[in-house]
Amino acid sequence: MPRRGRTRTLTRAALLATAGLMALSACGGEGAGPRLELSAALPDSPPDGTVLRVGDPATQVALETSGLIDDLDIEVEWANITGGPKTLEAFRADAIDIGSVADIPPLFAHWTGTDVRIVAARETVDPAEHPTYELGVAPGVDVTSIEDLKGKKIAYSPGQAQGALVLNVLREAGLTQDDVELVEMQSVDDAFSVALAGKQVDVAPLGQTLVKTYLAKYERDGATTIQPGVRDDAWTLYTPTTVLEDADKAAAIKEYVAAWAKAQQWISDNPDEFAEAYYVDHEGLTPEDAQYVVDALGEFTVPTSWDEFIARHQETVDTLVKEQDQEPLEVETLYDRRYEKAIADAVEGS
Template sequence: MPSPGTTPARLAARSPRLVVLYAVAVFLAVFGLTGCGAEEKGPHLELTAAVPDKPEEGTVLRVGDPATQTALELSGLDDELDVDVEWANISGGPKTLEAFRADAIDVGGVADIPPLFAHWTGTDIRIVAARETVDPLEHPTYELGVAPGQTVDSLEDLKGKKVAYSPGQAQGALVLRVLKQAGLTQDDVELVEMTSVDDSYVNALASKQVDVAPLGQSLVKTYLAKYERDGATTIKPGVRDDSWTLYAPVETVEDANKAAALKEYVGVWAKAQQWISEHPDEFAQGYYVEHEGLSPEDAEFVVETLGKFNVPTSWDDFIARHQETVDLLVKEQKQEPLNVEDLYDRRYEEAIAQALGGDS
């Protein structure tokens, strides 16, 4: 692998408390990683063909997944990678998709919704890895933030409330799952569509633009610290929201060299997810404190709340749950019907199973 600091994006990823804006992230990916000219394509690989074990020398895999980058470096697992990896400080569905469309990265880590919307908006992609939480209902990825002055003690209390809603992101799908779990419909609430999440959701709650909004665990403690004295609360969503994927443009897995590099990467990626679960304190310090800028107390809160991860070596159950999500979005958002298994490249399922010593 290249040494740290060999690309602008990697330098950015190692800077403490760095806040990367959308445009800056894409700029770094495009000009920091590909500014030296268009990459040469490897031999074409049919989607039904076996993935080669090794790429040609000089193949570079461009990855947008700063959390895994941190885990690999902290654990020493990056020594197991024989392929060259260039890291981009890009995460989240919109930034990752934009980087794909700019041909700036080859693979990225996101929740289960961004690959669906990439497909529905015309970008041909394949999912190449999956991760879930060991006890997802006790360790949700999101909680429902409740604005000061509002009372929401149960999901049924959402009736009549203004709820923040981002259709193309994981938070939007979570809202639909929560409504279904509560026996409510979109007509029972006022969905306030927002194109941005994270701090925007906190600000919308604080200003009472919305009554309820899904908040990632890294924001829950911050939100309560600022506004609990005014009556702000949170409740657990009561539904699974733990699905995580690696996905790539189809061009990545149709390039024999990139596909081979990815085959090696997903195996080490899977080990990194296990390492995170087994070393929460080290990961909290290295990623949430040094990379994301949280306080040590908030970082500890996040890793404890998120719990432990599992990387399945069989994707059957994961895909079945993903199909349920697809069917919900088809019904509630009028999306085009989709057999979600068509998006999964199960050649990488076998690679992950071999890396973890399981059965495919």
């Protein structure tokens, strides 16, 4: 009898406590599958007993809430890990097989010596009206347009999507790094909003989960936000190439990305239910703040052709090469397009 969405959730603390043991064996421990060349066709399905370790809590909630998890015929160990730095840390500890991040973390994984591939992509239906980030402005600072960023201190996280956003905004405003003061820090938890409130920086990119709470706390003191004016909606699933070289894991990822694609569509079609299940129950937001976030982010779409998505990603790469002196990269080499068809089949067949 096939397994139906059998899952187990690992907390980050438990995950990292066992990371040393897990790192002793490649591709997720004993019983690794046959070696699969990256150019070979994906197996149809993984054998019984294959476990996929996933850092993607939003999709976990969407699958469980929607009931789509019953269609997932692989065993999943869920890790409550999000964001580029934590996901890369988990990859390097051989603690997860696949993670959910924006488009910048896979680039920095590559540039810092971890060989990875992107296996899924997501974007926003109307990115101009529904930016992923807004630019938070510290209380008392006069910034009403991106041109006003000149001379300001801006929070900057080079290895995260927020860092690329800052560079793209400066380019859009006709400014360079020399026109502002970039204050380097990681955007973890509410670090950027705390830096804004303490006036350590004048401006910082804030994800929509933080915008409402930031304004609720500090708008009375003069805090504001402005739109970034550039596209910032790219989202990916990525994995170490060592995982894809394990035939069993590669087949499990094929099943997972198909379920992931359906989950993204369910999120778009059921924003109120997702807001309650994920942002309220899982993330601890108030119902009002959760509703604000899903309204702000808008609807998602999973492209069945990656050509335009990759072309936009290359533009971002070229910006980082120029502004951060990174090594030139043909970004398409980071995409495993074998999964493009698996996703297209799932989306078009749903």
